[in-house]
Amino acid sequence: FNLEFAPALERDLAPGATAQVSMKVAGHAGLAGSVRWIGTRAPLPVTLSVNGSRVATGKPYSLGTDRGGSDVGGIARGGGQARLSVRNTSAVRVRVRLNLGLVRGQEK
Secondary structure, eight states: OEEEEOOOEEEEEOTTOEEEEEEEEOSSEEEEEEEEEESOOSOOOEEEEETTEEEEEOEEEEETTTEEEEEEEEEEOSSEEEEEEEEOOSSSOEEEEEEEEEEEOOOO
C-alpha cells in the first residue's frame, strides 16, 4: 500500500476559530483524519472534504473533563485537494492537533 501523510498541525484556537490541514490527492484514495483537543470535552465539528465537497463528518468522543477528539474517514473518488478542518464551537480557547493521511492500493 502507498501511505502518505500531510504534516501534522497543532494550534491554539479561540472560540469560533477554525484550523485545517490539506494535501493533494492524485486519484482514487482512502482518506483518514483525526483531530484531538485539550480545553473542552464538548464535541467540536470536524469535516473531511475533497475539492470543497464534504466527504464525511467526524465522530466525536470525550476524554476526561477537558479533552476530546474526533475521527473521520472517507474516499476520494478522483484527484484534487483533500482537507481536514475543525471549528472551535466551545466558549473557551482550545489546543488542537490535526492529522490527515491517505492510502492508495498498489498499482497493477
